[in-house]
Amino acid sequence: xxxxxxxxxxxxxxxxxxxxxxxxxxxxxxxxxxxxxxxxxxxxxxxxxxxxxxxxxxxxxxxxxxxxxxxxxxxxxxxxxxxxxxxxxxxxxxxxxxxxxxxxxxxxxxxxxxxxxxxxxxxxxxxxxxxxxxxxxxxxxxxxxxxxxxxxxxxxxxxxxxxxxxxxxxxxxxxxxxxxxxxxxxxxxxxxxxxxxxxxxxxxxxxxx
Amino acid sequence: xxxxxxxxxxxxxxxxxxxxxxxxxxxxxxxxxxxxxxxxxxxxxxxxxxxxxxxxxxxxxxxxxxxxxxxxxxxxxxxxxxxxxxxxxxxxxxxxxxxxxxxxxxxxxxxxxxxxxxxxxxxxxxxxxxxxxxxxxxxxxxxxxxxxxxxxxxxxxxxxxxxxxxxxxxxxxxxxxxxxxxxxxxxxxxxxxxxxxxxxxxxxxxxxx
DNA sequence: TAGATTGTTAATCGATTAACAATC
DNA sequence: TAGATTGTTAATCGATTAACAATC
Numbered sequence: 411x412x413x414x415x416x417x418x419x420x421x422x423x424x425x426x427x428x429x430x431x432x433x434x435x436x437x438x439x440x441x442x443x444x445x446x447x448x449x450x451x452x453x454x455x456x457x458x459x460x461x462x463x464x465x466x467x468x469x470x471x472x473x474x475x476x477x478x479x480x481x482x483x484x485x486x487x488x489x490x491x492x493x494x495x496x497x498x499x500x501x502x503x504x505x506x507x508x509x510x511x512x513x514x515x516x517x518x519x520x521x522x523x524x525x526x527x528x529x530x531x532x533x534x535x536x537x538x539x540x541x542x543x544x545x546x547x548x549x550x551x552x553x554x555x556x557x558x559x560x561x562x563x564x565x566x567x568x569x570x571x572x573x574x575x576x577x578x579x580x581x582x583x584x585x586x587x588x589x590x591x592x593x594x595x596x597x598x599x600x601x602x603x604x605x606x607x608x609x610x611x612x613x614x615x616x617x618x619x
Numbered sequence: 620x621x622x623x624x625x626x627x628x629x630x631x632x633x634x635x636x637x638x639x640x641x642x643x644x645x646x647x648x649x650x651x652x653x654x655x656x657x658x659x660x661x662x663x664x665x666x667x668x669x670x671x672x673x674x675x676x677x678x679x680x681x682x683x684x685x686x687x688x689x690x691x692x693x694x695x696x697x698x699x700x701x702x703x704x705x706x707x708x709x710x711x712x713x714x715x716x717x718x719x720x721x722x723x724x725x726x727x728x729x730x731x732x733x734x735x736x737x738x739x740x741x742x743x744x745x746x747x748x749x750x751x752x753x754x755x756x757x758x759x760x761x762x763x764x765x766x767x768x769x770x771x772x773x774x775x776x777x778x779x780x781x782x783x784x785x786x787x788x789x790x791x792x793x794x795x796x797x798x799x800x801x802x803x804x805x806x807x808x809x810x811x812x813x814x815x816x817x818x819x820x821x822x823x824x825x826x827x828x
Numbered sequence: 829t830a831g832a833t834t835g836t837t838a839a840t841c842g843a844t845t846a847a848c849a850a851t852c
Numbered sequence: 853t854a855g856a857t858t859g860t861t862a863a864t865c866g867a868t869t870a871a872c873a874a875t876c
Contacts, residue, residue: 416826417866417867418823419866419867419868420867421819421822421823421826422819424818424819424822425812425814425815425816425818425819425822426799426812426815428818429797429798429814429815443832443833443834444833444834445833454868454869454870455833455869456868456869456870456871457867457868457869459833459834459835459836460835460836460867460868460869462835463834463835463836467834467835469833469834469835470833470834470875470876471832471833471834471835471874471875471876472831472832472833472834472875472876473832473833473834473876474832474833474834475834487822488818488821488822489818489821489822489824489825490818490821494821502716503712503715503716503719503720503746504716504720506712506716507711507712507713507715507716508813510712511712511713511813513797513813513814514813514814514817517814517817517818519817519821537712557821557824558817558820558821558824581824581827581828582820582821582823582824583820584816584817584820588638588722589638590635595827596827596828597827598820598823598824598827599820600816600817600819600820600823602811602813602816603634603635604717604720604722604723604811605634605638605722605723605726606634606635606638607634607793607809607811608723608726608728608767608793608809609633609634609637609697609698609699609726610630610631610633610634610809611767611791611792611793611807611808611809612697612698612699612703612728612766612767612791613630613633613634613696613697613698614627614630614791614807614809615698615766615767615790615791615807616698617625617630618790618804618805618806618807619790619805626842626843628842628843628844629843652856652857652858653857653858654857663844663845663846664845664857665844665845665846665847666843666844666845668857668858668859668860669843669844669845669859669860671859672858672859672860676858676859678857678858678859679851679852679857679858680850680851680852680856680857680858680859681851681852681855681856681857681858682852682856682857682858683856683857683858684858
Protein backbone atom coordinates (compact mmCIF):
# COMPACT_ATOMS: atom_id res chain seq x y z
CA UNK A 411 0.00 0.00 0.00
CA UNK A 412 1.01 3.58 -0.49
CA UNK A 413 1.27 5.18 2.92
CA UNK A 414 -0.38 8.36 1.61
CA UNK A 415 -3.55 6.41 0.84
CA UNK A 416 -4.44 5.60 4.41
CA UNK A 417 -7.36 7.65 5.58
CA UNK A 418 -7.30 10.01 8.53
CA UNK A 419 -10.11 8.00 10.10
CA UNK A 420 -7.98 4.86 10.19
CA UNK A 421 -4.94 6.63 11.64
CA UNK A 422 -7.18 8.19 14.24
CA UNK A 423 -8.24 4.77 15.45
CA UNK A 424 -4.76 3.28 15.77
CA UNK A 425 -3.93 4.77 19.19
CA UNK A 426 -7.10 3.24 20.61
CA UNK A 427 -6.22 -0.19 19.24
CA UNK A 428 -2.77 0.27 20.70
CA UNK A 429 -4.21 1.15 24.08
CA UNK A 430 -6.48 -1.89 24.21
CA UNK A 431 -3.72 -4.20 23.04
CA UNK A 432 -1.42 -2.79 25.69
CA UNK A 433 -4.04 -3.59 28.33
CA UNK A 434 -4.47 -7.13 26.97
CA UNK A 435 -0.72 -7.62 26.92
CA UNK A 436 -0.50 -6.50 30.52
CA UNK A 437 -3.23 -8.96 31.48
CA UNK A 438 -1.19 -11.72 29.83
CA UNK A 439 -3.60 -12.39 26.96
CA UNK A 440 -1.68 -14.18 24.22
CA UNK A 441 -4.04 -14.11 21.28
CA UNK A 442 -7.29 -12.40 20.34
CA UNK A 443 -9.69 -12.64 17.42
CA UNK A 444 -11.13 -9.62 15.68
CA UNK A 445 -14.50 -10.70 17.07
CA UNK A 446 -13.34 -10.70 20.67
CA UNK A 447 -11.54 -7.40 20.28
CA UNK A 448 -14.58 -5.90 18.59
CA UNK A 449 -16.76 -6.77 21.59
CA UNK A 450 -14.22 -5.28 23.95
CA UNK A 451 -13.91 -2.06 22.00
CA UNK A 452 -17.48 -1.64 20.79
CA UNK A 453 -16.62 -1.58 17.12
CA UNK A 454 -17.26 -4.12 14.36
CA UNK A 455 -14.87 -6.99 13.74
CA UNK A 456 -15.00 -6.03 10.10
CA UNK A 457 -13.66 -2.59 10.84
CA UNK A 458 -10.78 -3.96 12.86
CA UNK A 459 -9.76 -6.34 10.07
CA UNK A 460 -10.13 -3.63 7.43
CA UNK A 461 -8.13 -1.14 9.46
CA UNK A 462 -5.28 -3.54 10.16
CA UNK A 463 -5.11 -4.75 6.59
CA UNK A 464 -4.25 -1.25 5.48
CA UNK A 465 -0.82 -1.96 6.89
CA UNK A 466 -0.41 -5.66 6.20
CA UNK A 467 -1.67 -9.04 7.32
CA UNK A 468 -0.92 -9.23 11.02
CA UNK A 469 -3.24 -12.14 11.77
CA UNK A 470 -3.52 -15.80 10.97
CA UNK A 471 -6.62 -17.62 9.74
CA UNK A 472 -8.15 -19.88 12.36
CA UNK A 473 -6.00 -18.32 15.09
CA UNK A 474 -6.60 -14.60 15.24
CA UNK A 475 -3.97 -12.07 16.21
CA UNK A 476 -1.01 -12.49 18.50
CA UNK A 477 -1.42 -9.69 21.03
CA UNK A 478 2.25 -9.08 21.60
CA UNK A 479 3.12 -9.02 17.92
CA UNK A 480 0.17 -6.83 16.92
CA UNK A 481 0.94 -4.40 19.74
CA UNK A 482 4.48 -4.10 18.46
CA UNK A 483 3.44 -3.62 14.86
CA UNK A 484 0.89 -0.92 15.63
CA UNK A 485 3.50 0.74 17.83
CA UNK A 486 5.85 0.82 14.84
CA UNK A 487 3.18 2.35 12.61
CA UNK A 488 2.55 5.01 15.24
CA UNK A 489 6.27 5.73 15.34
CA UNK A 490 6.73 4.53 18.90
CA UNK A 491 9.66 2.29 18.07
CA UNK A 492 11.95 5.26 18.51
CA UNK A 493 11.89 8.14 20.98
CA UNK A 494 10.60 11.60 20.09
CA UNK A 495 11.97 14.85 21.42
CA UNK A 496 9.43 17.53 22.22
CA UNK A 497 9.43 21.07 23.46
CA UNK A 498 6.59 22.90 25.15
CA UNK A 499 6.02 26.50 24.11
CA UNK A 500 4.24 28.34 26.88
CA UNK A 501 4.96 27.69 30.55
CA UNK A 502 1.47 28.51 31.78
CA UNK A 503 -0.54 26.07 33.82
CA UNK A 504 -1.54 23.99 30.82
CA UNK A 505 2.01 23.75 29.49
CA UNK A 506 3.20 22.86 32.96
CA UNK A 507 0.54 20.17 33.35
CA UNK A 508 1.62 18.62 30.06
CA UNK A 509 5.24 18.70 31.21
CA UNK A 510 4.26 16.60 34.21
CA UNK A 511 2.27 13.92 32.40
CA UNK A 512 4.04 10.58 32.91
CA UNK A 513 2.10 8.86 30.11
CA UNK A 514 4.03 10.75 27.47
CA UNK A 515 7.40 9.69 28.80
CA UNK A 516 6.31 6.07 29.07
CA UNK A 517 5.37 6.10 25.40
CA UNK A 518 8.76 7.51 24.43
CA UNK A 519 7.90 11.18 24.12
CA UNK A 520 10.69 13.06 25.86
CA UNK A 521 10.04 16.64 26.83
CA UNK A 522 13.38 18.39 26.47
CA UNK A 523 12.55 21.98 27.36
CA UNK A 524 9.90 24.57 27.90
CA UNK A 525 9.88 28.08 26.44
CA UNK A 526 8.27 31.28 27.62
CA UNK A 527 8.58 35.03 27.27
CA UNK A 528 8.03 35.78 30.97
CA UNK A 529 11.42 36.64 32.62
CA UNK A 530 10.04 35.43 35.95
CA UNK A 531 9.56 31.93 34.57
CA UNK A 532 12.75 31.68 32.52
CA UNK A 533 15.39 29.62 34.28
CA UNK A 534 12.91 27.85 36.53
CA UNK A 535 12.41 24.09 36.47
CA UNK A 536 8.83 22.82 36.20
CA UNK A 537 8.38 19.09 36.73
CA UNK A 538 12.10 18.88 36.23
CA UNK A 539 12.07 20.67 32.89
CA UNK A 540 13.88 23.94 32.41
CA UNK A 541 12.07 27.00 31.10
CA UNK A 542 14.09 28.78 28.41
CA UNK A 543 13.68 32.16 26.80
CA UNK A 544 11.94 32.20 23.45
CA UNK A 545 15.13 33.70 22.06
CA UNK A 546 16.81 30.33 22.41
CA UNK A 547 14.10 28.55 20.43
CA UNK A 548 15.94 28.34 17.13
CA UNK A 549 19.23 27.08 18.51
CA UNK A 550 17.59 24.63 20.86
CA UNK A 551 15.43 23.05 18.15
CA UNK A 552 18.35 22.66 15.80
CA UNK A 553 20.77 21.32 18.40
CA UNK A 554 18.44 18.86 20.13
CA UNK A 555 16.71 17.08 17.25
CA UNK A 556 13.29 18.28 18.27
CA UNK A 557 10.50 16.36 16.53
CA UNK A 558 7.38 17.89 17.93
CA UNK A 559 6.45 21.27 19.37
CA UNK A 560 3.59 21.76 21.78
CA UNK A 561 1.88 25.13 21.37
CA UNK A 562 0.35 26.16 24.69
CA UNK A 563 0.48 29.92 24.38
CA UNK A 564 -2.30 32.52 24.29
CA UNK A 565 -4.34 32.77 21.09
CA UNK A 566 -2.87 36.09 20.03
CA UNK A 567 0.71 34.82 19.87
CA UNK A 568 0.01 31.31 18.55
CA UNK A 569 0.28 32.08 14.87
CA UNK A 570 3.51 34.05 15.13
CA UNK A 571 5.00 31.26 17.16
CA UNK A 572 3.83 28.68 14.62
CA UNK A 573 5.60 30.53 11.81
CA UNK A 574 8.84 30.55 13.78
CA UNK A 575 8.58 26.88 14.67
CA UNK A 576 8.13 25.88 11.05
CA UNK A 577 10.94 28.18 10.07
CA UNK A 578 13.23 26.47 12.58
CA UNK A 579 12.42 23.04 11.18
CA UNK A 580 9.46 21.75 13.19
CA UNK A 581 7.16 19.49 11.16
CA UNK A 582 4.70 18.39 13.84
CA UNK A 583 2.72 20.75 16.04
CA UNK A 584 0.44 19.79 18.91
CA UNK A 585 -1.77 22.84 19.22
CA UNK A 586 -3.58 23.66 22.47
CA UNK A 587 -4.33 27.28 21.72
CA UNK A 588 -7.92 28.07 20.94
CA UNK A 589 -7.40 28.95 17.30
CA UNK A 590 -6.63 27.17 14.06
CA UNK A 591 -3.07 27.29 12.83
CA UNK A 592 -2.66 27.69 9.12
CA UNK A 593 0.27 25.54 8.04
CA UNK A 594 1.78 24.29 4.77
CA UNK A 595 0.85 20.72 3.94
CA UNK A 596 4.23 19.28 4.86
CA UNK A 597 3.54 20.22 8.49
CA UNK A 598 1.27 18.06 10.65
CA UNK A 599 -0.97 19.75 13.18
CA UNK A 600 -3.08 18.02 15.77
CA UNK A 601 -5.46 20.31 17.60
CA UNK A 602 -6.66 19.93 21.16
CA UNK A 603 -9.30 22.62 21.16
CA UNK A 604 -10.46 22.33 24.74
CA UNK A 605 -13.25 24.87 24.58
CA UNK A 606 -14.60 23.33 21.36
CA UNK A 607 -14.56 19.95 23.04
CA UNK A 608 -16.43 21.27 26.07
CA UNK A 609 -19.04 22.94 23.88
CA UNK A 610 -19.51 19.74 21.95
CA UNK A 611 -20.12 17.91 25.21
CA UNK A 612 -22.62 20.52 26.34
CA UNK A 613 -24.45 20.29 23.02
CA UNK A 614 -24.44 16.48 22.94
CA UNK A 615 -25.83 16.37 26.46
CA UNK A 616 -28.67 18.69 25.49
CA UNK A 617 -29.59 16.66 22.40
CA UNK A 618 -29.55 13.45 24.36
CA UNK A 619 -32.00 14.58 26.99
CA UNK B 620 -36.23 18.20 12.33
CA UNK B 621 -35.96 15.76 15.17
CA UNK B 622 -33.03 16.78 17.31
CA UNK B 623 -31.97 13.14 17.64
CA UNK B 624 -31.40 12.97 13.89
CA UNK B 625 -28.51 15.39 13.79
CA UNK B 626 -25.26 13.60 13.16
CA UNK B 627 -22.29 13.67 15.48
CA UNK B 628 -20.20 15.08 12.66
CA UNK B 629 -22.42 18.14 12.39
CA UNK B 630 -22.46 18.77 16.14
CA UNK B 631 -18.71 18.41 16.19
CA UNK B 632 -18.38 21.27 13.69
CA UNK B 633 -20.64 23.74 15.50
CA UNK B 634 -18.05 24.99 18.01
CA UNK B 635 -15.72 25.85 15.16
CA UNK B 636 -18.41 27.82 13.35
CA UNK B 637 -19.14 29.54 16.64
CA UNK B 638 -15.49 30.44 17.10
CA UNK B 639 -15.15 31.94 13.61
CA UNK B 640 -18.41 33.86 13.95
CA UNK B 641 -17.24 35.21 17.30
CA UNK B 642 -14.06 36.46 15.65
CA UNK B 643 -16.03 38.08 12.82
CA UNK B 644 -18.39 39.68 15.32
CA UNK B 645 -15.44 41.09 17.19
CA UNK B 646 -14.03 42.51 13.99
CA UNK B 647 -17.36 44.21 13.38
CA UNK B 648 -18.37 42.17 10.32
CA UNK B 649 -22.10 42.49 9.87
CA UNK B 650 -22.94 39.85 7.30
CA UNK B 651 -21.19 36.96 5.62
CA UNK B 652 -22.08 34.57 2.82
CA UNK B 653 -21.52 30.84 3.03
CA UNK B 654 -18.93 31.27 0.28
CA UNK B 655 -16.91 33.86 2.20
CA UNK B 656 -17.10 31.85 5.39
CA UNK B 657 -16.10 28.69 3.53
CA UNK B 658 -12.94 30.39 2.28
CA UNK B 659 -12.10 31.58 5.76
CA UNK B 660 -12.63 28.18 7.33
CA UNK B 661 -11.35 25.94 4.56
CA UNK B 662 -14.54 23.97 4.14
CA UNK B 663 -17.11 23.97 1.33
CA UNK B 664 -19.93 26.49 1.24
CA UNK B 665 -22.24 23.57 0.63
CA UNK B 666 -21.27 21.98 3.90
CA UNK B 667 -21.88 25.18 5.83
CA UNK B 668 -25.35 25.58 4.36
CA UNK B 669 -26.19 21.93 4.91
CA UNK B 670 -24.96 22.02 8.49
CA UNK B 671 -26.88 25.15 9.39
CA UNK B 672 -30.06 23.95 7.74
CA UNK B 673 -30.19 21.04 10.14
CA UNK B 674 -31.32 23.58 12.69
CA UNK B 675 -33.34 25.99 10.60
CA UNK B 676 -32.93 28.68 7.97
CA UNK B 677 -30.68 31.28 9.50
CA UNK B 678 -29.80 33.05 6.26
CA UNK B 679 -31.49 35.11 3.63
CA UNK B 680 -31.27 34.65 -0.12
CA UNK B 681 -29.24 37.31 -1.84
CA UNK B 682 -27.87 38.55 1.49
CA UNK B 683 -26.13 35.75 3.32
CA UNK B 684 -26.05 35.40 7.07
CA UNK B 685 -26.18 38.09 9.70
CA UNK B 686 -23.09 37.43 11.81
CA UNK B 687 -24.55 38.58 15.09
CA UNK B 688 -27.76 36.63 14.69
CA UNK B 689 -26.08 33.44 13.50
CA UNK B 690 -23.58 33.63 16.35
CA UNK B 691 -26.46 33.85 18.80
CA UNK B 692 -28.38 31.00 17.24
CA UNK B 693 -25.41 28.63 17.19
CA UNK B 694 -24.70 29.63 20.76
CA UNK B 695 -28.23 28.59 21.70
CA UNK B 696 -27.84 25.23 19.94
CA UNK B 697 -24.61 24.67 21.84
CA UNK B 698 -26.42 25.48 25.07
CA UNK B 699 -24.43 28.64 25.75
CA UNK B 700 -27.49 30.79 26.36
CA UNK B 701 -27.43 29.69 29.97
CA UNK B 702 -24.56 29.05 32.36
CA UNK B 703 -23.30 25.57 33.20
CA UNK B 704 -21.97 24.49 36.55
CA UNK B 705 -19.00 22.14 36.50
CA UNK B 706 -16.85 20.32 38.97
CA UNK B 707 -13.35 19.02 38.44
CA UNK B 708 -12.57 15.59 39.85
CA UNK B 709 -8.84 15.28 40.44
CA UNK B 710 -6.74 18.20 41.67
CA UNK B 711 -3.56 17.13 39.93
CA UNK B 712 -1.70 19.42 37.56
CA UNK B 713 -4.12 18.81 34.70
CA UNK B 714 -7.21 19.41 36.81
CA UNK B 715 -5.60 22.53 38.18
CA UNK B 716 -4.72 23.79 34.71
CA UNK B 717 -8.33 23.33 33.62
CA UNK B 718 -9.50 25.20 36.72
CA UNK B 719 -7.43 28.18 35.62
CA UNK B 720 -8.58 28.36 32.01
CA UNK B 721 -10.34 31.71 31.48
CA UNK B 722 -11.92 30.60 28.18
CA UNK B 723 -14.35 28.32 29.97
CA UNK B 724 -15.65 31.04 32.26
CA UNK B 725 -16.06 33.45 29.36
CA UNK B 726 -18.26 30.91 27.59
CA UNK B 727 -20.43 30.48 30.68
CA UNK B 728 -18.89 27.35 32.12
CA UNK B 729 -18.55 27.98 35.84
CA UNK B 730 -16.22 25.74 37.78
CA UNK B 731 -17.81 25.41 41.20
CA UNK B 732 -15.42 23.06 42.98
CA UNK B 733 -12.60 20.58 42.71
CA UNK B 734 -12.49 17.16 44.36
CA UNK B 735 -9.59 15.00 45.41
CA UNK B 736 -8.73 12.16 47.79
CA UNK B 737 -5.41 13.65 48.92
CA UNK B 738 -5.81 15.17 52.42
CA UNK B 739 -2.96 17.55 51.68
CA UNK B 740 -4.91 19.11 48.83
CA UNK B 741 -8.33 19.18 50.46
CA UNK B 742 -9.24 22.64 51.71
CA UNK B 743 -6.75 24.40 49.45
CA UNK B 744 -7.81 26.92 46.85
CA UNK B 745 -6.41 26.46 43.33
CA UNK B 746 -7.02 29.31 40.91
CA UNK B 747 -9.60 30.45 43.44
CA UNK B 748 -11.47 27.15 43.47
CA UNK B 749 -11.72 25.10 46.64
CA UNK B 750 -10.64 21.48 46.72
CA UNK B 751 -13.17 19.29 48.50
CA UNK B 752 -12.98 15.74 49.74
CA UNK B 753 -14.49 13.10 47.47
CA UNK B 754 -16.82 12.28 50.35
CA UNK B 755 -18.66 15.52 49.69
CA UNK B 756 -19.22 14.70 46.04
CA UNK B 757 -22.80 13.51 46.32
CA UNK B 758 -24.08 16.39 48.41
CA UNK B 759 -22.23 18.98 46.43
CA UNK B 760 -23.57 17.78 43.08
CA UNK B 761 -27.13 17.68 44.34
CA UNK B 762 -27.01 21.03 46.10
CA UNK B 763 -25.24 23.03 43.40
CA UNK B 764 -27.03 21.99 40.21
CA UNK B 765 -23.90 20.57 38.67
CA UNK B 766 -24.26 19.94 34.92
CA UNK B 767 -20.91 18.60 33.91
CA UNK B 768 -18.14 16.69 35.66
CA UNK B 769 -14.55 16.78 34.54
CA UNK B 770 -12.72 13.52 35.14
CA UNK B 771 -9.02 14.23 35.59
CA UNK B 772 -8.04 11.36 37.85
CA UNK B 773 -5.62 8.46 37.29
CA UNK B 774 -6.77 5.67 34.97
CA UNK B 775 -7.26 3.15 37.75
CA UNK B 776 -9.85 5.20 39.60
CA UNK B 777 -11.64 6.72 36.62
CA UNK B 778 -14.28 4.05 36.19
CA UNK B 779 -15.26 3.90 39.86
CA UNK B 780 -15.55 7.65 39.89
CA UNK B 781 -17.66 7.60 36.73
CA UNK B 782 -20.13 5.19 38.34
CA UNK B 783 -20.51 7.46 41.34
CA UNK B 784 -20.95 10.57 39.22
CA UNK B 785 -23.75 8.98 37.22
CA UNK B 786 -25.29 7.70 40.40
CA UNK B 787 -25.30 11.21 41.82
CA UNK B 788 -27.06 12.58 38.76
CA UNK B 789 -24.31 13.71 36.38
CA UNK B 790 -25.30 13.33 32.72
CA UNK B 791 -22.28 14.88 31.00
CA UNK B 792 -18.69 13.80 31.58
CA UNK B 793 -15.58 15.42 30.15
CA UNK B 794 -13.04 12.64 30.41
CA UNK B 795 -9.30 13.36 30.51
CA UNK B 796 -8.18 10.03 31.89
CA UNK B 797 -6.44 7.75 29.45
CA UNK B 798 -9.16 5.12 29.30
CA UNK B 799 -12.63 4.74 27.85
CA UNK B 800 -15.54 5.15 30.23
CA UNK B 801 -18.43 2.78 29.68
CA UNK B 802 -21.64 4.72 30.28
CA UNK B 803 -25.37 4.19 29.69
CA UNK B 804 -26.69 5.97 26.63
CA UNK B 805 -28.40 8.73 28.56
CA UNK B 806 -24.97 9.96 29.66
CA UNK B 807 -22.83 12.04 27.30
CA UNK B 808 -19.06 11.55 27.39
CA UNK B 809 -16.53 13.63 25.56
CA UNK B 810 -13.02 12.24 25.67
CA UNK B 811 -9.80 14.22 25.60
CA UNK B 812 -7.37 11.36 25.25
CA UNK B 813 -4.14 13.33 25.25
CA UNK B 814 -1.81 10.42 24.63
CA UNK B 815 -3.97 9.14 21.77
CA UNK B 816 -3.89 12.61 20.28
CA UNK B 817 -0.12 12.82 20.56
CA UNK B 818 0.31 9.40 18.96
CA UNK B 819 -1.97 10.41 16.13
CA UNK B 820 0.18 13.46 15.56
CA UNK B 821 3.35 11.40 15.57
CA UNK B 822 1.82 8.95 13.09
CA UNK B 823 0.46 11.66 10.80
CA UNK B 824 3.84 13.36 10.74
CA UNK B 825 5.53 10.12 9.71
CA UNK B 826 3.03 9.45 6.92
CA UNK B 827 3.38 12.96 5.61
CA UNK B 828 7.12 12.85 5.24
C1' DT C 829 -9.65 -33.32 8.21
C1' DA C 830 -12.97 -29.99 10.42
C1' DG C 831 -13.39 -25.67 12.65
C1' DA C 832 -12.10 -21.18 13.15
C1' DT C 833 -10.91 -16.91 11.61
C1' DT C 834 -8.46 -14.14 8.60
C1' DG C 835 -7.88 -11.18 4.29
C1' DT C 836 -10.47 -9.21 0.81
C1' DT C 837 -14.20 -8.24 -2.33
C1' DA C 838 -18.84 -6.61 -2.76
C1' DA C 839 -22.88 -4.19 -0.80
C1' DT C 840 -24.59 -0.72 2.05
C1' DC C 841 -24.76 3.25 4.37
C1' DG C 842 -23.90 7.96 5.54
C1' DA C 843 -21.64 12.14 4.74
C1' DT C 844 -20.04 15.50 1.54
C1' DT C 845 -20.39 18.05 -2.61
C1' DA C 846 -22.73 19.84 -6.68
C1' DA C 847 -26.54 21.85 -8.80
C1' DC C 848 -30.39 24.67 -9.15
C1' DA C 849 -34.98 26.43 -8.22
C1' DA C 850 -36.74 29.62 -4.79
C1' DT C 851 -36.53 34.14 -3.12
C1' DC C 852 -34.67 38.14 -0.98
C1' DT D 853 -36.14 44.01 -12.33
C1' DA D 854 -31.43 41.78 -12.09
C1' DG D 855 -28.04 39.85 -9.13
C1' DA D 856 -26.85 37.35 -5.31
C1' DT D 857 -27.18 33.76 -2.35
C1' DT D 858 -29.87 30.81 0.23
C1' DG D 859 -32.42 26.29 1.16
C1' DT D 860 -32.85 21.89 -0.60
C1' DT D 861 -32.73 18.04 -3.74
C1' DA D 862 -29.84 15.01 -6.38
C1' DA D 863 -25.22 13.05 -7.35
C1' DT D 864 -20.94 11.63 -5.73
C1' DC D 865 -17.73 10.06 -2.79
C1' DG D 866 -15.78 7.64 0.98
C1' DA D 867 -16.21 4.90 4.94
C1' DT D 868 -18.37 1.11 7.19
C1' DT D 869 -20.39 -3.34 7.22
C1' DA D 870 -21.47 -7.86 5.34
C1' DA D 871 -20.19 -11.89 3.07
C1' DC D 872 -17.28 -15.45 1.77
C1' DA D 873 -13.37 -17.77 -0.30
C1' DA D 874 -8.73 -18.67 1.32
C1' DT D 875 -6.05 -20.86 4.65
C1' DC D 876 -4.11 -21.85 9.07
